[in-house]
Amino acid sequence: MTENSPITYDQSVVLGTETPLALDSGASLSNINMAYCTYGTLNEDKSNAILVCHALTGDQYAASRQPVTGKSGWWDLMIGPGKILDTSKYFIVCSNVLGGCMGTTGPKDNNPETGTPFGLDFPIITIADMVRAQAMLQDYLGIESWFSVIGGSMGGMQVLQWASAYPERVFSAIPIACAARHSAQNIAFHEVGRQAVMADPNWQGGDYYSRETKPTAGLAVARMAAHVTYLSEAALHRKFGRNLQDRDNLTYGFDADFQVESYLRYQGINFVDRFDANSYLYITRAMDYFDLAQDHGGSLAKAFDGTKTRFCVVSFSSDWLFPTAENRDVVHALIAAAANVSFVEVETDKGHDAFLLDTPELFKTVQGFLKSSAKSRGLDE
Amino acid sequence: MTENSPITYDQSVVLGTETPLALDSGASLSNINMAYCTYGTLNEDKSNAILVCHALTGDQYAASRQPVTGKSGWWDLMIGPGKILDTSKYFIVCSNVLGGCMGTTGPKDNNPETGTPFGLDFPIITIADMVRAQAMLQDYLGIESWFSVIGGSMGGMQVLQWASAYPERVFSAIPIACAARHSAQNIAFHEVGRQAVMADPNWQGGDYYSRETKPTAGLAVARMAAHVTYLSEAALHRKFGRNLQDRDNLTYGFDADFQVESYLRYQGINFVDRFDANSYLYITRAMDYFDLAQDHGGSLAKAFDGTKTRFCVVSFSSDWLFPTAENRDVVHALIAAAANVSFVEVETDKGHDAFLLDTPELFKTVQGFLKSSAKSRGLDE
Structure with a gap:
C-alpha cells in the first residue's frame, strides 16, 4: 500500500x-x-x-x-x-x-x-x-x-x-x-519440518510458552527445508549458482561459503522471530489433511x-x-x-x-x- | 553376494x-x-x-x-x-x-x-x-x-x-x-541437513564422541530431508500416495498418519545407528565443493x-x-x-x-x- x-x-x-x-x-x-x-x-x-x-x-x-x-x-x-x-x-x-x-x-x-x-x-x-x-x-x-x-x-x-x-x-x-x-512428496517435506521442530529439546512437547527458550533452532531448520521447495532449481541457479558469499575462495570449513547457504540461513533465522513453532505444526498438518x-x-x-x-x-x-x-x-x-x-x-x-x-x-x-x-x-x- | x-x-x-x-x-x-x-x-x-x-x-x-x-x-x-x-x-x-x-x-x-x-x-x-x-x-x-x-x-x-x-x-x-x-539446489539441501545436525544440542560443536548422547535427532532430520530428494514424486505417489499407516481414518494428531511419514521416520531412525554425524557434515561438504x-x-x-x-x-x-x-x-x-x-x-x-x-x-x-x-x-x- x-x-x-x-x-x-x-x-x-x-x-x-x-x-x-x-x-x-x-x-x-x-x-x-x-x-x-x-x-x-x-x-x-x-x-x-x-x-x-x-x-x-x-x-x-x-x-x-x-x-x-x-x-x-x-x-x-x-x-x-x-x-x-x-x-x-x-x-x-x-x-x-x-x-x-x-x-x-x-x-x-x-x-x-x-x-x-x-x-x-x-x-x-x-x-x-x-x-x-x-x-x-x-x-x-x-x-x-x-x-x-x-x-x-x-x-x-x-x-x-x-x-x-x-x-x-x-x-x-x-x-x-x-x-x-496434498501430495505424498509435500506431506514428506512437511513431516521433515515437523520432525525438525520436535527434535529441538526446547520444543518440550509443545509446552514452551512459559519458558525462556523456544524451539527456534528446530523451526529455523524447518523453514530452511521448506524454503528450498518454494524456489525452482533455475531460480536458485540464476540467483546464486555456485557464487561465493563475500569471499574469493572456498574457506575449507563449515561457514556459509556459498551465497545460497547464507541466504537460507537468513531465511531460517528471520522466520523464527515472527512465527510460532506450534502454529507451524498445526498449519502444515492442515495442509497434509x-x-x-x-x-x-x-x-x-x-x-x-x-x-x-x-x-x-x-x-x-x-x-x-x-x-x-x-x-x-x-x-x-x-x-x-x-x-x-x-x-x-x-x-x-x-x-x-x-x-x-x-x-x-x-x-x-x-x-x-x-x-x-x-x-x-x-x-x- | x-x-x-x-x-x-x-x-x-x-x-x-x-x-x-x-x-x-x-x-x-x-x-x-x-x-x-x-x-x-x-x-x-x-x-x-x-x-x-x-x-x-x-x-x-x-x-x-x-x-x-x-x-x-x-x-x-x-x-x-x-x-x-x-x-x-x-x-x-x-x-x-x-x-x-x-x-x-x-x-x-x-x-x-x-x-x-x-x-x-x-x-x-x-x-x-x-x-x-x-x-x-x-x-x-x-x-x-x-x-x-x-x-x-x-x-x-x-x-x-x-x-x-x-x-x-x-x-x-x-x-x-x-x-x-553440485548445483545450488543441492548445496541448499545439504546445508539444511548440516544445520539440522548443528542445531542438535548434542552435537556440541562436533565434540560429542566422549559423551553419552550423540546428535541423533538432528542427524535423523538431515537424513529425512535428504531422503525425500532421493525419490521422485511419482515413486512416492506410487509407493505411498496418501495411504494411511495401519489405520482407517485420520487421527487428527501428529502421529504418523500417512505411510510416507512412517517411512521417513524409519529412514531417519535407522540411519543414525550406522552413521557418524560429523562424517555427514564432511562428506556433504566435499560434494558441495x-x-x-x-x-x-x-x-x-x-x-x-x-x-x-x-x-x-x-x-x-x-x-x-x-x-x-x-x-x-x-x-x-x-x-x-x-x-x-x-x-x-x-x-x-x-x-x-x-x-x-x-x-x-x-x-x-x-x-x-x-x-x-x-x-x-x-x-x-
Missing part, C-alpha cells in the same frame, strides 16, 4: 461466542479471536468484497506493515489503489487463519479450560475449519457473497474449499499454485457440483511443489462439474514463490479475470 | 605413512586407515580390477553384510558371481571414503596430535582428496590401471574425478546419476583433455537431484574432449535412488559396456 491508500484497518473480532465452531476433528472451539485487516471501502450493497487467503507462513498483513518484521505486506505488489486488487474499487479482507499466531486463536493462546496456553492441547484444524471460521467473519461483516476469494498455495486450498463448501457465498474464485490434495475429492466420495468434480462460481486457476511452469499437473486436475474437475473456468499456466522460472513476486503474467491474468467478473457482477468500473 | 560367492575380504591398510596425503585445503593427513572390501580374484596381470565408489551414506560393504545393520550390501544386486559386476571374472574393490565412518580415517578417529577424536579439527576433504586416497590404495594393491571405475551419485563424482586426475589409471569409467558440479570445470579454468572439456578412457554415462529420467541435463553436460564435455563416450538416459520413475534399485535398463547398459570394454582390454570372456 502506498501512503495515499484508503484507510487500513487492523482489527479483530471474537467469533463463536454463542455457537462454538464445530471442527472436523470432532472438537469445537468457542470465543475464537479472529484477527484481520481490511483495505479499501465496502460499497453500499456489500458486493465488492474480496477475501484474500494467506499461505502457510503468511498473515493478515497482506498489504500493510507486518508489525514484527516492520516489512511491507506480503502481497503489497498486488493490493492497493490502482493495483490488481484495486482498493479504490474493492474492499479487501485478509484474516489470519485459525491456528495461526498473528492474533487469530491458535496453539499459543490460552486454553479457557486451563488458563494456560493450549500448546498441543489445541485441536487439530483443517483447511475446512479455517474456511468455516472465515465464513463466521463473513457473517459478522454482513457480506452475503464475496465478489472474489483469492489466494496462492495454502491460500489456494482455502479458495477451493470456499467454493466447494459455500458456493453461494463466492461469486468468483482464484486459486493460485495449489492442489485439491487437505483432500477435497476424498471428502466427496473420491470425486473432485462432485466437490463443485452445480457451482455457479466463476473460476480462474493459475499455475506456474517451474512450480514443483504444486506442479501445473495438479492445478490442471482441479480444472478438469471444474470442467466435469460444468463450471465456468479459465486456466493459465504462467511461464516463469521463479518456482512456487512466483505468486508472491513481481510476475506480470499473473497480474495480467488476475486483472483481466476480475474485470470480466466485475462486469458480470454489475460492479461499476 | 550369494553363499557360493568367491572369498570376500574385509580389509584395511594404513596409507601415507612415509608421504602424507596433501589435501586440497592445504592440510595433510598421514597414517590414513583405509578400510575396503574386495570381491572376486585379481588376475595375474592385474587387469580385471574394478573400483566401486560409494555414495554419501554408502560404505565399503557393497556386496557383503553391513556389520552394523546386518543387511546385505548396498549393491548386492549388481555385484556377485554371474551378476553385472561378475565376481567370477572381475576383482571388485570398494573402499570407505576418506572422512567416512566405517573404518577409513574420518572425524570420529583419533587425532594423532591430541590422542582424542578429531571432531571438527578433521580437515575439510574434497572429492579429489577421496580419490587421491583411493589412488594410494591402488598403488598398495599393485594395480596399474583399473579395468573400470564405477559409482552412482557421489560415487559418480569420484568416477569423474578419477578419470580426470588419473586418466592413465582408468581404462573405463561409468559415472551414474551424477554431475560435474565439487566443481570439475572450475578446477580446469572453467572448461569441463579440459578436465578430460586427451583422455583415452572409455566412458559410459548413465542418468535416470525422474532423477531431480542430478537431472539428465547435468549428466548430459558431462557427455558434451567428453565429446568436446574427443573422448570415447556412450550415454544412456534410463526411463524410470524411481528417481535418484534408481542406481541402488532393481533397474534392468541400468544393468543391461553397464553389462553391455563392460563386455565391450573387456574385449578392448583383452580380458577373457
Whole structure:
C-alpha cells in the first residue's frame, strides 16, 4: 500500500461466542479471536468484497506493515489503489487463519479450560475449519457473497474449499499454485519440518510458552527445508549458482561459503522471530489433511457440483511443489462439474514463490479475470 | 553376494605413512586407515580390477553384510558371481571414503596430535582428496590401471574425478546419476541437513564422541530431508500416495498418519545407528565443493583433455537431484574432449535412488559396456 491508500484497518473480532465452531476433528472451539485487516471501502450493497487467503507462513498483513518484521505486506505488489486488487474499487479482507499466531486463536493462546496456553492441547484444524471460521467473519461483516476469494498455495486450498463448501457465498474464485490434495512428496517435506521442530529439546512437547527458550533452532531448520521447495532449481541457479558469499575462495570449513547457504540461513533465522513453532505444526498438518475429492466420495468434480462460481486457476511452469499437473486436475474437475473456468499456466522460472513476486503474467491474468467478473457482477468500473 | 560367492575380504591398510596425503585445503593427513572390501580374484596381470565408489551414506560393504545393520550390501544386486559386476571374472574393490565412518580415517578417529577424536579439527576433504586416497590404495594393491571405475551419485563424482586426475589409471569409467558440479539446489539441501545436525544440542560443536548422547535427532532430520530428494514424486505417489499407516481414518494428531511419514521416520531412525554425524557434515561438504570445470579454468572439456578412457554415462529420467541435463553436460564435455563416450538416459520413475534399485535398463547398459570394454582390454570372456 502506498501512503495515499484508503484507510487500513487492523482489527479483530471474537467469533463463536454463542455457537462454538464445530471442527472436523470432532472438537469445537468457542470465543475464537479472529484477527484481520481490511483495505479499501465496502460499497453500499456489500458486493465488492474480496477475501484474500494467506499461505502457510503468511498473515493478515497482506498489504500493510507486518508489525514484527516492520516489512511491507506480503502481497503489497498486488493490493492497493490502482493495483490488481484495486482498493479504490474493492474492499479487501485478509484474516489470519485459525491456528495461526498473528492474533487469530491458535496453539499459543490460552486454553479457557486451563488458563494456560493450549500448546498441543489445541485441536487439530483443517483447511475446512479455517474456511468455516472465515465464513463466521463473513457473517459478522454482513457480506452475503464475496465478489472474489483469492489466494496462492495454502491460500489456494482455502479458495477451493470456499467454493466447494459455500458456493453461494463466492461469486468468483482464484486459486493460485495449489492442489485439491496434498501430495505424498509435500506431506514428506512437511513431516521433515515437523520432525525438525520436535527434535529441538526446547520444543518440550509443545509446552514452551512459559519458558525462556523456544524451539527456534528446530523451526529455523524447518523453514530452511521448506524454503528450498518454494524456489525452482533455475531460480536458485540464476540467483546464486555456485557464487561465493563475500569471499574469493572456498574457506575449507563449515561457514556459509556459498551465497545460497547464507541466504537460507537468513531465511531460517528471520522466520523464527515472527512465527510460532506450534502454529507451524498445526498449519502444515492442515495442509497434509487437505483432500477435497476424498471428502466427496473420491470425486473432485462432485466437490463443485452445480457451482455457479466463476473460476480462474493459475499455475506456474517451474512450480514443483504444486506442479501445473495438479492445478490442471482441479480444472478438469471444474470442467466435469460444468463450471465456468479459465486456466493459465504462467511461464516463469521463479518456482512456487512466483505468486508472491513481481510476475506480470499473473497480474495480467488476475486483472483481466476480475474485470470480466466485475462486469458480470454489475460492479461499476 | 550369494553363499557360493568367491572369498570376500574385509580389509584395511594404513596409507601415507612415509608421504602424507596433501589435501586440497592445504592440510595433510598421514597414517590414513583405509578400510575396503574386495570381491572376486585379481588376475595375474592385474587387469580385471574394478573400483566401486560409494555414495554419501554408502560404505565399503557393497556386496557383503553391513556389520552394523546386518543387511546385505548396498549393491548386492549388481555385484556377485554371474551378476553385472561378475565376481567370477572381475576383482571388485570398494573402499570407505576418506572422512567416512566405517573404518577409513574420518572425524570420529583419533587425532594423532591430541590422542582424542578429531571432531571438527578433521580437515575439510574434497572429492579429489577421496580419490587421491583411493589412488594410494591402488598403488598398495599393485594395480596399474583399473579395468573400470564405477559409482552412482557421489560415487559418480569420484568416477569423474578419477578419470580426470588419473586418466592413465582408468581404462573405463561409468559415472551414474551424477554431475560435474553440485548445483545450488543441492548445496541448499545439504546445508539444511548440516544445520539440522548443528542445531542438535548434542552435537556440541562436533565434540560429542566422549559423551553419552550423540546428535541423533538432528542427524535423523538431515537424513529425512535428504531422503525425500532421493525419490521422485511419482515413486512416492506410487509407493505411498496418501495411504494411511495401519489405520482407517485420520487421527487428527501428529502421529504418523500417512505411510510416507512412517517411512521417513524409519529412514531417519535407522540411519543414525550406522552413521557418524560429523562424517555427514564432511562428506556433504566435499560434494558441495565439487566443481570439475572450475578446477580446469572453467572448461569441463579440459578436465578430460586427451583422455583415452572409455566412458559410459548413465542418468535416470525422474532423477531431480542430478537431472539428465547435468549428466548430459558431462557427455558434451567428453565429446568436446574427443573422448570415447556412450550415454544412456534410463526411463524410470524411481528417481535418484534408481542406481541402488532393481533397474534392468541400468544393468543391461553397464553389462553391455563392460563386455565391450573387456574385449578392448583383452580380458577373457
